[in-house]
Amino acid sequence: xxxxxxxxxxxxxxxxxxDKVRSYHLLRHLVARHRVFLGTFVDDPEDEAHVATLRALxxxxxxxxxxxxxxxLASVSGLWHRQALTLRYYRDAGLARWVAQTVxxxxxxxxxxxxxxxxxxxxxxxxxxxxxxVDVDSAKWTEYADHHRWPMSWLYRREGEQLLAYERSVAxxxxxxxxxxxKETALFRRLAPESAHTCEALGNGVDADYFSPDPARAxxxxxxxxxxxxxxxxxxxxxxxxxxxxxxxxxxxxxxxxPTLRLHIVGRNPAAAVRALAGDGVDVTGTxxxxxxxxxxxxxxxxxxxxxxxxxxxxxxxxxxxxxxxxAQDCAEPIAAQRGTELVxxxxxxxxxxEVSALLHEPARAAAIGAxxxxxxxxxxxxxxxxxxxxxxxxxxxxxxxxxx
Numbered sequence: 001x002x003x004x005x006x007x008x009x010x011x012x013x014x015x016x017x018x019d020k021v022r023s024y025h026l027l028r029h030l031v032a033r034h035r036v037f038l039g040t041f042v043d044d045p046e047d048e049a050h051v052a053t054l055r056a057l058x059x060x061x062x063x064x065x066x067x068x069x070x071x072x073l074a075s076v077s078g079l080w081h082r083q084a085l086t087l088r089y090y091r092d093a094g095l096a097r098w099v100a101q102t103v104x105x106x107x108x109x110x111x112x113x114x115x116x117x118x119x120x121x122x123x124x125x126x127x128x129x130x131x132x133x134v135d136v137d138s139a140k141w142t143e144y145a146d147h148h149r150w151p152m153s154w155l156y157r158r159e160g161e162q163l164l165a166y167e168r169s170v171a172x173x174x175x176x177x178x179x180x181x182x183k184e185t186a187l188f189r190r191l192a193p194e195s196a197h198t199c200e201a202l203g204n205g206v207d208a209d210y211f212s213p214d215p216a217r218a219x220x221x222x223x224x225x226x227x228x229x230x231x232x233x234x235x236x237x238x239x240x241x242x243x244x245x246x247x248x249x250x251x252x253x254x255x256x257x258x259p260t261l262r263l264h265i266v267g268r269n270p271a272a273a274v275r276a277l278a279g280d281g282v283d284v285t286g287t288x289x290x291x292x293x294x295x296x297x298x299x300x301x302x303x304x305x306x307x308x309x310x311x312x313x314x315x316x317x318x319x320x321x322x323x324x325x326x327x328a329q330d331c332a333e334p335i336a337a338q339r340g341t342e343l344v345x346x347x348x349x350x351x352x353x354x355e356v357s358a359l360l361h362e363p364a365r366a367a368a369i370g371a372x373x374x375x376x377x378x379x380x381x382x383x384x385x386x387x388x389x390x391x392x393x394x395x396x397x398x399x400x401x402x403x404x405x
Contacts, residue, residue: 001034002109002397003059005102005127007118008040009090011047011063013054016268017233018313022134022180022204023114025383027057029390030112034397035059037102039095039121041066044269046287060106062098066090084162086137090117103127110175110394110403116163119170128175128403130393132202135180135309136188138164143307144237164191171195175403176393178202180310181334202390203334204311205383208374211292211320219297220288226261226360228254229298231291231314234270234284238307242328246304247277249349250356255281257357266294295321300359300366303327304352311335316381319343319373324366326355336380342372 012023030036037060042048055061075085099121102108111122113131122129142160145153171177171188172195179185182201189196221227230246232239243265255261261281265274268287278284288294295301301318308331315335318325319342326344337343344359346352359366396403 002394003106004030004034004036004394004397005099005108005111005122006030006036006038006058006114007099007111007121008038008114009117011040011042011044011050011054012038012114013050014047017236019115019134021313022132025205025207026112026114026132026387026390027054029383029387031057033391033394037106037108038062039099039102039118040064041090041092041095043068043071060102062095062102064092064095066092078162082162084166085159086117086163087120087166091120096121099125109397113170113174116167116170119174123170123173129170129173130176130178130390130403131170131174132178132390133167133171133184133188134178136164136167136184136191138167139187139191140307140309147241147307168192168195171198174198176200178390180204183334184310200389203381203386204313204316205381205386206313206316206320206377207383208320208378208381211295211317212374213296213322214292217293217296220293221262221264221297224260226258226299227264227294227297228261228356229264229266229294229301229318230303231295231301231318232267234265234267234274234286238305239267240271240273241307242303242305243274243277245306245349246302246352247282250304250352251281253353254356258360261299261360264294264298266291291317292321295323298323299363300356301325302352302356303331304346305331315343316377319370320377320381322370322374324359324369325373326352326359337373337376341369342376344369 008023012027015021015024036058038058039062041064043066071089075089078085078088103125111127111129113119113122116133138160141156145156171192177199185199185201230243264283266285270284295318301323303315305328311334315327329345329347332345344355346355
């Protein structure tokens, strides 16, 4: 058992959004084998209630209360310092002091970094670093630039360039760099060929015991309606784009065929653009205490993401719940599931309408796809199976051997 520093940009509990699901399960994996000292930020007041849960798991904990508005203002200074705004957003002197003190007092053997923005606290300490980049965030910002007008297009493109330079510097100093899919790994190897030998894919998993259908679980839907469901954090721009596209380009055609069909947008912090979609045929729930009833009783779950990166937890969770999922082709690409029998894909709006309608016409086939999807998740997507690759690189610490810095 070794002492590890674990740095995460957002409190890794509760696991109620994509990055927190991954960072939480990585934390659980680490604390089962090592003593973990966790440094992190809270950016949602509702998460304050869960700090005690993490304190009970960790050997040490430092939490920074982050005000998103102030952090955005502080990040602007990156413009004249020629730095990625993301780094300034997550810069905190108190956390830096805690990290230095913890390393000095606790014989820390290695730093585990979740998201590149947190590597700024681990660099220069002489510790080996294992960095979970998850996605190539710089590429995400560059992609955003292609979907916005000036001046935001300029700002996003600049962020992509600056963040890529930083990601490359982090990867060059890391003992190992992880990405959520083989596609993301290959992308980073092309962008940072000097670090290609240290990069590998580390996929997402899903807790199929938690996300499992329960006959006693009541439906949240009105009798007689056909619920189509999208889940996700609804202040995240790719999710906002996805539901806006679905409502504009697919929902009218579907409701012409199925007048009782209703889209349920289920997720925390819906942006104004999402709330504006609510009305006839669209329900925007906001935060719900448990997403499972919405998934279990959905006729179809949709994932029409046009700007998705990595593996979408929302798809794995819906599959684990035994529901048929129709996903955008690029969004579904990283998931090893048989197309048409375990997971349905659609290339464009017309294909989405066709596939969703076909599943509604054939409920027996929809049920079979849902059951097959759950079996696929149980077989290939347990967190233990996914994180075994990570543990392989920490294994020397369990026998008292050092990691390469």
